[in-house]
Amino acid sequence: MQTEVTTGLDRLRENVRLVYRGEKRAVDLVLTALLSRGHVLIEDVPGVGKTTLARALGKSLSLEFRRIQFTSDTLPADVLGVSVFQSATERFEFHPGPIFANIVLADEINRATPKTQSALLEAMNESAVTLDSERRPLPQPFMVVATQNPVEYLGTFPLPESQMDRFFIRLSLGYPTAEEEKMLLRRGGTEKALAAIPAVLGPAELIGLQDQTERITVSDRLLDYVHALVDASRRAPDLRLPVSTRGAQALFRATQAHALLEGRHFATPDDVHAVAEPVLAHRILSAASDGFGAGGREREAVRKLLAHVPVPV
Secondary structure, three states: OHHHHHHHHHHHHHHHHOOOOOOHHHHHHHHHHHHOOOOEEEEOOOOOOHHHHHHHHHHHEOOOEEEEEOOOOOOHHHHHEEEEEEOOOOEEEEEEOOOOOOEEEEEOHHHOOHHHHHOOHHHHHHOEEEEOOEEEEOOOOOEEEEEEOOOOOOOOOOOOHHHHOOOOEEEOOOOOOHHHHHHHHHHOOOHHHHHHOOOOEOHHHHHHHHHHHHOOEOOHHHHHHHHHHHHHHHHOOOEEEOOOHHHHHHHHHHHHHHHHHOOOOEOOHHHHHHHHHHHHHHHOEEOOOOOOOOOHHHHHHHHHHHHHOOOOO
């Protein structure tokens, strides 16, 4: 069984890497969120592969993939859908929006107004939306991959803390290596590669991998370590917003998912260290930060927690 799981994950990882030529760690972090039933926020300057990575993931899974291009005039109805009155039947008929898909690419999410951003909150937290007093479940599996440019750019609206906390992982891609970038230049971009890659996992296989993630063994001592990191953030004098309970749950599940990606049926402190920064840094707020920066102080705070909390041996 473990061999089948590892083979499926390796196929998915390599399929995404056929198109996205940036840092391998970014692919693993996105897959960590996918296995954990979480959502991903990719933040970086334009043109470094944020949308390419999201589209490569969508193409690699035989699931329904939708893209929402956010702008300042995007309305909540453009995301969730709208009820239209049909004169023939004298009834309202619901037309679902692009949120009703398995993998949703929310491109440049911080260009949308706060009202439109908030339309995603219930969907990301409960995998359902409430419209016209009716709760409508979303397809399963469900994942939002959002991209955003740095908030200093013109025409952007910073995501509030409640929205950020819904994202399982936040990561920055950076620039590719010189060799990878020259390869991209020679092949003329990624569109041809995106069109050619096949789907390697179906819905049942993916849900099976997500179920397998939840069965990864976490010892009592490792659980104590995870909680000690969370508790230390709540006692840190340089943090005005520590790790929430949702953040603690995310760190625990990400630790399991990373162990599965490494081909193990048990988690170790190394798994915690591998995921702690991208899982926790966007959920906390430094006392010295105004909340609108790139998160450098918060990432440093997570590194301090990892350095000061004793690791179980």
